[in-house]
Amino acid sequence: MSVTSIQFKAFAGQTLQAELLGDAKNPAVLMILDAASNVAEWRRIADALLLSGRHVVMLYLRTSGAMDAASDYFPHVDDMRAILAQMLSRPVIMAAGRGAAIALRALQQDGAHLAAGLISVDLHADDGLDGQNMGHIPSLYIAGGLTGLDAVPRHDGTLVSSLISDVPLAKFVQLDAAEPDDVHEALLGQLLEFLELYHPRDAREFRSGSDPRTLRDAMGLFATGVTIVTAVGDNGDAIGMTANSFTSVSLDPPLLLVCIAKSAGSAPHLQSTTKFGVNVLQIGQQPASNRFASKVEDRFAGIDWTMGETGVPLLDGSLVSFECERQTLHDAGDHFILVGHVMRAQFEPHRDPLLFFRGKYRRLHFA
Ligand SMILES: Cc1cc2nc3c(=O)[nH]c(=O)nc-3n(C[C@H](O)[C@H](O)[C@H](O)COP(=O)(O)O)c2cc1C
Structure with a gap:
């Protein structure tokens, strides 16, 4: 992922360091970091936001002493206003702890037009916050305890939640989970939902029709996993192709299908074979998915695979591998439907699936 370092002009001739990630044409998220921030955790979130089509600006606040009183937010509030005014588009600001308190102040009253929204994690709501000033722009207040974005001790979210209970554009979420990874996923889920709602990537548009393009795009809105269907070809070599048209059909007897x-090129082999495998891919197998959807000659080169007990090629490290005997073959327009009787399944339950939606690979954002 390309990262560009830049300097923003801040208040009173100061400059502040920032990193730009992703395409500046995408809607921006401005992340506010300071000396107390857990940079590794912020980067993890930034990477996930990039994958979901966001432009991320990681801004490092100027270093200063302890900030005990509200007046200590000077000059950071002015810095933030100066920087927001220089941004190419109005970002959603994401900040934790004291960064969130600074962002909130920068956006109060006449600053509301500077941002499209505010995501505040573990806000230190003990220094004169006031519900009336918290509702100028769409705001998401998250209290998480274990989120690990900020080293400063956390406050519980009760105060924030009571302050914004009647504020129309503000939402409060308390994350409760024992595992840091679960909190990370839950936090990410909340962020993405908020961003899609208030700062969508594409302007909303509705399309309708019955032409092939519209229908293809419509079908692509059904999110799927991705599989590689394998078999031993007519010439004795392993063959395989990427397919997301996988469906579980019946449990008794255990049946599945692919179209x-x-x-x-693999169609004649899959039409004549009596046995085939279906490998459901995990997130790390995106390169294999590309390979088995391309015209590469030897698709299995560089891919670890083994011959399954029933004599079908299985890709190592798949989320699930099904070994099937062909049950039936149905003609269906320009496709045929291959129905398999599952003889054996092996799976690794802890990996994340590779997903496919609107013509692109995707990943799970939360469990
Ligand atoms: C994510 C994804 C899903 C696909 N799903 C299917 C599918 O369900 N059925 C199909 O016939 N082709 C599907 N394809 C296209 C084939 O993988 C592609 O045409 C491949 O080149 C077929 O290889 P072959 O013609 O050498 O057999 C998919 C491709 C991708 C990237």
Whole structure:
């Protein structure tokens, strides 16, 4: 992921360091970091936001002494206003702890037009916050305890939650989970939902029609996993192709199906074989998915695989591998439907799946 370092002009001739990640044409998220921030955790979130099509600006506040009183937020509030005014588009600000208190002050009253929204994590709500000033822009207040974004001791979210209970554009969420990874996923889920709602990547548009393009795009809105269907080809070599048309069909007897384009090079093999494998891919197998969807000659080169007990090729490290005997073959337009009787399944339950949606690979944002 490319990262560019830049300097913003801040208040009173100072400059502040920032890192730009991702395409500046995408809607921006301005992350506020200071000396107490856990940079590794912020980066983890920044990476996930990049993957979901965001431009991330990581801004490092100027270093200063302890900030005990509200007046100590000077000059940071002025810094933030100066920087927001220089940004190419109005960002959603994301900040934790004292960074959130600074952002909130920068956006109060006449500063509201500077940002599209505010995501505040573990806000230190003990220094004169006031519900009326918290509702100028769409705001998400998250209290998480274990989020690990900020080294400063946390306050519980009760005060924040009571302050914003009647504020129309503000939402409060308390994250409760024992495992830091669960909190990370839950936090990410909240962020992405908020961003999609108030700072969507594409302007909302509705399309309708019955032409092939519209129908294809409509079908692509059904989110799926990704599989690689394998078999031993007519010439004795392993063959395989990427397919997301996988469906579980029946439990008793155990049946599944995949739809194969008649035009696919693998189609004749899959039409004649009596056995085939279906490998459901995990997030790390995106390169394999590309390979088995391409015209590469030897798709299995560089891929670890083993011959399953029933004699079908299985890709190592898959989320699930099903070994099937062909049950039926149905003609269906320009595809045929291959129904398999599952003889054996092996799976690794702890990995994240590779997903496919609107023509792109995706990942799970939260469990
Ligand atoms: C994510 C993804 C899902 C796909 N799903 C299917 C599918 O369900 N059925 C199909 O026939 N082709 C599907 N394809 C296309 C085939 O993988 C592609 O045409 C491949 O080149 C077929 O290989 P072959 O023609 O050498 O057999 C998919 C491709 C991708 C990237």
